[in-house]
Amino acid sequence: MSVTASHRAGPARAGVLAGALSVLAAHLAALPAAAQGRSCTVTPYTDPPRQVLSCPDGFTLSAESGSSYRLIDRNRDGRPEAAELDGRGLLVDAPPRRGGFQIMTPHAIASVRGTVWAVDVTASRTSVFVQTGAVSVRRPGGPAVILGAGDGVDVEAGTAPLEVKRWGVERAAGLLGRFGR
Template identity: 70%
Template sequence: MSVAAFRRASLVCGQALATCLVLLPADAARAQRRGCTITPYTDPPRQVLACPDGFTLSAENASTYRLIDRNRDGRPEAADLNGRGLLVDAPPRQGSFQVRTPHAIASVRGTTWAVDVTPGRTSVFVQAGEVSVSRLSGPGVVLRAGDGVDVDAGTAPLEVKRWSRERAAGLLARFGR
């Protein structure tokens, strides 16, 4: 399925996105050849958007998000995430990929990282590479491999922390990692 078709499906399905993706007609696979493809997985339940340049975005089942393809080239440059989680594996390329949540903005060039959103906070963890994270307004921090940050609706400076193996593994397991 092209990103444009995926975007149309996500607008129709909203929070039931995972169910809609699974129920798309079989001929949707033909539309996937030109750009990014979407594959559903069951263990753990998630959908993976894979693009020809190596970019992948794993969406946890029941995640509420919208992909943004500003230049309409079939590959997203950003995602608005309002609930649950995304895992981004972005190889180095021109430009960056950005995830915007109700609490934070995280952007990257060439790395693997996860974003988890709950009503009260956004958590970002970097598995490899570097990610810049900021509140919707104000200064940000840079996370490196093994670092994480929790961003709430407050105004206190963001505090980078080394995540425990257990916390990192718990988040990454939700994406089959």
């Protein structure tokens, strides 16, 4: 599965979201019958505007309105192992499972085995926040830092060491609120 979903804010948002969902549904329907029984479903929400991909193994991926991302299903089993995120945000709720989940952005690579975490991408920065569990974050080709529950990191261009910080309640709630959390 390689699906690109791009959403725009404003009056056309509902049409764009519906279009992205139909593309995802078409890709899911094209999977072999054996994979379809194990594949994920997509549900749109309006408050706040987002779409939620739910898989039978308990994995969920929430994409806020305006997000630009591509899901990656390397083994074509109907469940994504990774996402490329170019703009806005994704929230991942990944139960411990074989292979974990990874989000790749222009600035960072974040990987997990089982946790709840969010990634926000702007033109100049990727921010990662962990609600529960632990996440490894690194620049492409750079050393990783490990974030625990309540920790976040801002990854900007350059080579300066990544600095893990305890996020304040306001900043964490602001990001998580974009996903209805």
